Amino acid sequence: MARYILKRLLLSIPILFGISLITFAVIHITPGGPTVVQSQMNAKMSPDSIAKLKTLYGLDKPLHLQYLNWLSRLARFDFGESFNDNRPVTEKILERLPATLQLNILSLLLLFLIAVPLGVYSAAQENSVFERLFTSLSFVGYSIPAFWLALLLMLFFGVWLQWLPISGMASVNAANMPPVLQIYDSIQHLLLPLFVSVFGSIAGLSRYMRSGMLEVIRQDYIRTARAKGLPERDVLLKHALRNALLPVITIIGLSIPGLISGGFIFETIFAWPGMGRLAYESAMSFDYPVIMGVVTAGALLTLLGNLFADIAYAFADPRIRY
Amino acid sequence: MKETLKFIKLFSANKSALIGGVLVICLGVIALAAPLLSGYAPDGQNMAEKLQPPSRLHLLGTDELGRDVFSRMIFGSRISLSVGFAAVFISTLIGLLVGAVSGYFGGWIDQFFMRLVDIVLSVPALFFILMLVVFLGPSIFNVMVIIGLTTWTDLARLVRAEVLSLKNREYILAARASGASHARIIIKHILPNAMAPVFVSVTFGVAGAILIESGLSFLGLGVQPPDPSWGNILTSGKDYIETAWWLTAFPGMAIFATIISYNLLGEGLRNILDPRLSGSKERV
Numbered sequence: 035m036a037r038y039i040l041k042r043l044l045l046s047i048p049i050l051f052g053i054s055l056i057t058f059a060v061i062h063i064t065p066g067g068p069t070v071v072q073s074q075m076n077a078k079m080s081p082d083s084i085a086k087l088k089t090l091y092g093l094d095k096p097l098h099l100q101y102l103n104w105l106s107r108l109a110r111f112d113f114g115e116s117f118n119d120n121r122p123v124t125e126k127i128l129e130r131l132p133a134t135l136q137l138n139i140l141s142l143l144l145l146f147l148i149a150v151p152l153g154v155y156s157a158a159q160e161n162s163v164f165e166r167l168f169t170s171l172s173f174v175g176y177s178i179p180a181f182w183l184a185l186l187l188m189l190f191f192g193v194w195l196q197w198l199p200i201s202g203m204a205s206v207n208a209a210n211m212p213p214v215l216q217i218y219d220s221i222q223h224l225l226l227p228l229f230v231s232v233f234g235s236i237a238g239l240s241r242y243m244r245s246g247m248l249e250v251i252r253q254d255y256i257r258t259a260r261a262k263g264l265p266e267r268d269v270l271l272k273h274a275l276r277n278a279l280l281p282v283i284t285i286i287g288l289s290i291p292g293l294i295s296g297g298f299i300f301e302t303i304f305a306w307p308g309m310g311r312l313a314y315e316s317a318m319s320f321d322y323p324v325i326m327g328v329v330t331a332g333a334l335l336t337l338l339g340n341l342f343a344d345i346a347y348a349f350a351d352p353r354i355r356y
Numbered sequence: 357m358k359e360t361l362k363f364i365k366l367f368s369a370n371k372s373a374l375i376g377g378v379l380v381i382c383l384g385v386i387a388l389a390a391p392l393l394s395g396y397a398p399d400g401q402n403m404a405e406k407l408q409p410p411s412r413l414h415l416l417g418t419d420e421l422g423r424d425v426f427s428r429m430i431f432g433s434r435i436s437l438s439v440g441f442a443a444v445f446i447s448t449l450i451g452l453l454v455g456a457v458s459g460y461f462g463g464w465i466d467q468f469f470m471r472l473v474d475i476v477l478s479v480p481a482l483f484f485i486l487m488l489v490v491f492l493g494p495s496i497f498n499v500m501v502i503i504g505l506t507t508w509t510d511l512a513r514l515v516r517a518e519v520l521s522l523k524n525r526e527y528i529l530a531a532r533a534s535g536a537s538h539a540r541i542i543i544k545h546i547l548p549n550a551m552a553p554v555f556v557s558v559t560f561g562v563a564g565a566i567l568i569e570s571g572l573s574f575l576g577l578g579v580q581p582p583d584p585s586w587g588n589i590l591t592s593g594k595d596y597i598e599t600a601w602w603l604t605a606f607p608g609m610a611i612f613a614t615i616i617s618y619n620l621l622g623e624g625l626r627n628i629l630d631p632r633l634s635g636s637k638e639r640v
Contacts, residue, residue, distance in 0.1 A: 057479075057484075173616060173620065181574055185604045298482055299482070318490060329480070336478050
């Protein structure tokens with residue numbers, strides 16, 4: 035097991051290397067850049083001062099040197115400093131990470147708690163009204179654009195009913211509130227983004243769960259369990275569910291990149307200060323070091339997520355030996 | 357011929373394929389007939405009638421520049437559908453090529469392409485698309501190409517698996533023995549038999565591409581005004597969310613309807629063409 039983990043960790047290094055190389059190439063080969071943006075904003079900027087800016091950012095050096103420089107700093111977990119405010123990129127990412135993690139971990143938990151029972155139940159009720167309703171609804175959930183759902187909820191709960199705040203993580207005056215109200219306030223802010231983030235994924239996971247269940251139910255050992263007279267509930271929940279759950283572990287691992295990057299559209303809508311919005315803001319202002327940092331950190335989280343899923347799978351399924 | 361008849365029979369017996377197929381055709385007809393249906397020019401401004409709720413004059417209301425929302429949506433469907441198709445065309449081409457070549461040749465070529473797929477899959481895709489769109493500049497053309505260039509990995513894997521299972525069949529060995537070139541074997545003998553997952557993935561791909569395009573346009577990174585797109589009408593919807601609900605409700609419904617039509621068609625096609633891939637109901 036330890037050898038397998040080590041092997042997987044070593045295998046992720048070339049992948050990370052490839053990602054950073056591609057990202058770096060895209061950033062520097064495409065037209066535009068921080069100096070172009072700044073000279074557009076200030077028409078009086080002389081070519082001389084543009085050159086000075088480039089030297090300041092280190093953009094005057096040959097590309098391969100810039101990349102090697104970036105790599106050698108990465109080896110020390112140093113993503114460089116932001117062009118915009120000169121703060122370390124690591125600091126900026128760490129500042130945004132909690133908001134993204136809070137939302138994603140909560141939504142993964144909720145997703146699991148809702149989608150698994152839903153899938154199991156609809157598999158148990160094969161060909162019933164419930165199952166047909168479930169199939170149609172899951173199609174709707176699967177096809178509805180998350181950002182439109184977000185807008186509709188804002189319209190309904192924020193503008194018409196005025197029940198919930200429509201943006202940010204906390205009210206402006208939250209700092210002056212007593213702790214209980216502060217928690218209440220942040221839950222209120224969390225509800226809509228959480229709902230949007232969970233809603234779209236429920237359909238996929240529960241359909242997956244359902245077909246996994248249906249597959250397991252047809253196996254011989256389930257027939258044996260039924261034949262020896264076990265109640266259907268025990269057959270489903272004790273015998274079938276355990277095996278049907280295995281592939282779900284992989285799916286959760288695979289959904290991590292989507293959760294991280296998919297956030298950027300509705301993080302922008304809800305003004306949620308997470309990684310997605312950091313990516314959006316830094317791309318809009320051509321803040322190269324921050325973009326490199328965000329993409330690399332996102333990829334790192336993805337690789338770690340997949341690794342954890344594989345390890346969890348090995349623990350859960352004794353048939354798997356590495 | 358017999359094959360086609362069998363397909364048509366299965367198709368009309370499959371509810372989701374039939375509903376999806378009819379809706380997809382309707383949407384296509386609406387897009388083609390846009391000038392006949394719209395009634396107003398999509399970019400015709402009329403400040404005297406700005407932000408009007410739906411009425412008999414303006415079926416779905418007007419936006420902040422007094423443009424008719426219904427007409428903009430009808431013309432927007434042309435743009436969204438063309439972005440969807442063009443992007444899927446690009447990604448299908450790359451996916452087919454990469455999948456076929458790495459499945460057929462194996463060895464270091466396969467290793468190289470599959471590691472490339474691993475890399476592309478590990479980058480949070482939307483971050484990457486966002487970055488490319490900002491750096492290359494937002495335009496319809498760039499959005500098509502970028503979506504195409506970032507969404508080919510699933511298809512490449514599917515095609516590779518199909519090719520792997522086909523390449524050692526006897527008829528392929530026979531073709532090789534009779535001196536057919538690699539390219540001929542791949543194009544003439546292998547790919548036609550590996551097309552089932554391709555059709556399914558194309559259909560789902562159109563839905564996915566339209567979803568990404570509308571999201572980007574919504575953020576101001578896709579189709580640029582005054583060109584109409586469902587996404588950029590929704591941008592006005594967000595700006596005027598307090599007063600003009602129709603700017604949020606209708607364009608979103610159009611995106612939703614389009615995506616669900618293509619997903620229904622894709623699901624139906626999957627059941628018909630490749631029962632192995634679908635839910636186990638059909639297997640009993």
